[in-house]
């Protein structure tokens with residue numbers, strides 16, 4: 001039956017009650033109604049088309065990222081004939097399409113300038129083009145298709161991007177018989193983390209604006225190409241001698257679907273720069289993750305120190321809630337975040353961003369406030385940030401060419417300086433204040449969650465050689481013109497005992513921004529050299545902690561802490577906060593939970609003569625209600641204690657090893673990684 005107003009049944013468009021026009025004749029009002037309906041229909045059609053277009057673009061981008069490329073066999077054969085190795089062409093032909101490999105002989109390696117989780121980076125002379133370049137030797141297992149695919153994604157993404165504020169991939173160095181791959185980049189003298197930590201260097205407000213503007217322009221380009229960087233931090237923002245900033249390290253970047261239909265991994269972004277939704281396990285995120293990291297960097301440049309240097313995911317989230325407030329009820333409901341039940345505080349935290357940064361100039365504070373919104377939607381876009389008052393009011397961003405030429409300053413250099421100083425003072429007394437100051441540039445354990453899933457995979461490459469190089473004695477580097485690589489650094493800057501606690505506060509004044517205390521500290525290595533037992537696989541551990549509360553691989557091997565140790569720490573910490581894993585504890589039970597009288601539960605950690613064991617049997621700390629900070633400090637202290645004991649243990653083992661060598665025994669450190677570990681190589685994450 002139809003409506004009384006004459007409209008057919010089933011139509012509920014809010015127009016019920018309108019008088020239908022007589023057939024064949026429309027009143028003026030009727031004409032207006034028809035027109036507005038037509039206009040509405042046109043609008044809907046336009047929106048539909050745009051959505052379709054966006055989906056099509058995203059689908060194409062996703063398809064491009066697919067590894068088994070649609071490249072026909074004949075083309076693959078051509079690519080091999082052109083000099084590409086079959087292991088690359090077979091799984092990632094798309095990544096090298098239209099290119100020919102450069103030969104190693106056409107470069108002269110000069111020195112090592114960087115070391116990442118996945119790479120060693122060298123300064124080199126391009127003998128054909130007569131210019132200095134950066135060669136990034138990527139670590140992967142060429143026998144493992146998933147590992148090759150993952151590496152190839154970085155190449156594909158880099159080739160898709162073309163912008164003055166994004167590092168340019170200029171070529172690839174490999175050969176048909178080769179088992180390794182070098183990415184050739186334009187050479188950049190500095191990175192933002194290095195500059196910020198350079199002793200005595202002062203950035204003025206126009207300079208900060210200049211760098212931030214370039215960062216946001218680069219991000220705008222990535223996002224408009226449906227690419228998320230997912231690891232924005234100072235050491236990935238390279239700066240050349242002309243003051244041009246370029247976003248680098250697309251190793252964790254990914255294509256994304258603006259409709260957010262394709263789940264992505266939440267295990268990305270270096271911990272201090274990781275947004276709350278990822279810590280809460282979101283898998284349908286977008287550009288806002290990069291904007292959060294950008295907000296952290298902006299605030300860091302003004303504050304002169306990292307603003308939320310968490311050591312574990314739980315602590316990171318706690319720092320975020322304390323500064324930015326906990327999410328609103330509405331957000332918890334609509335976001336349906338996987339770890340919400342674990343981490344949702346019973347009592348909301350108030351937002352304190354404007355209070356905390358009250359000394360910042362107000363346009364800077366306002367932009368930080370937007371970028372550090374807990375709800376990702378409120379962070380808006382890179383384009384809107386570029387139009388914010390921060391950039392449109394005086395003092396304006398300076399011109400990059402007016403920036404001073406700095407002496408070489410990379411985070412890597414800062415690490416090296418610290419290392420040299422550490423070695424210089426080895427055995428002697430160290431100025432504790434200096435150490436503290438030098439301990440903040442690099443997020444420590446669990447710096448990058450996604451990386452952790454591949455730690456063991458990468459451990460297999462701990463000697464900077466791909467497994468294929470270990471198993472197939474592929475001597476290309478020496479044979480093909482590259483001088484042999486310099487030996488790997490075999491030491492690590494020890495984590496500062498107090499790296500988290502002592503952050504000199506800095507009052508902002510509108511003159512130059514002083515970054516006197518932006519030091520560098522590698523986190524603990526993750527080589528599994530301690531024998532760990534007694535850490536059962538916890539069935540009830542929240543994913544956020546179980547898989548990720550691990551140490552950052554820093555490619556050095558002084559202080560060695562296993563994943564299991566840090567994992568065990570994460571578990572204890574979470575238990576301290578949430579109650580035992582067997583119960584479905586809530587995040588803020590820590591604030592109200594009844595204290596364990598003894599404080600520390602027997603056998604929480606045990607080493608050395610007791611057999612290098614980690615035992616765990618309950619909460620580690622006693623925590624008065626409301627005093628999570630103190631509890632976290634105590635946990636920190638205990639982490640440092642683990643490091644200290646480990647160092648002692650490690651040097652004991654090393655001394656023993658040296659003794660073995662003298663007697664002709666084999667050093668276990670030299671035992672190659674066996675093929676059984678291959679399955680642990682990383683699969684390309686979404």
Ligand SMILES: Nc1ncnc2c1ncn2[C@@H]1O[C@H](COP(=O)(O)OP(=O)(O)OP(=O)(O)O)[C@@H](O)[C@H]1O
Nearest residue numbers: 114115116117118119121134185186187188249251
């Ligand atoms: N084009 C370049 N010019 C100069 N230095 C560079 C260049 N590219 C990289 N580096 C240096 O090498 C370091 C490691 O490079 P990159 O971050 O790309 O490697 P990664 O293995 O992906 O590192 P991460 O552990 O951050 O994921 C950088 O922090 C930087 O200092």
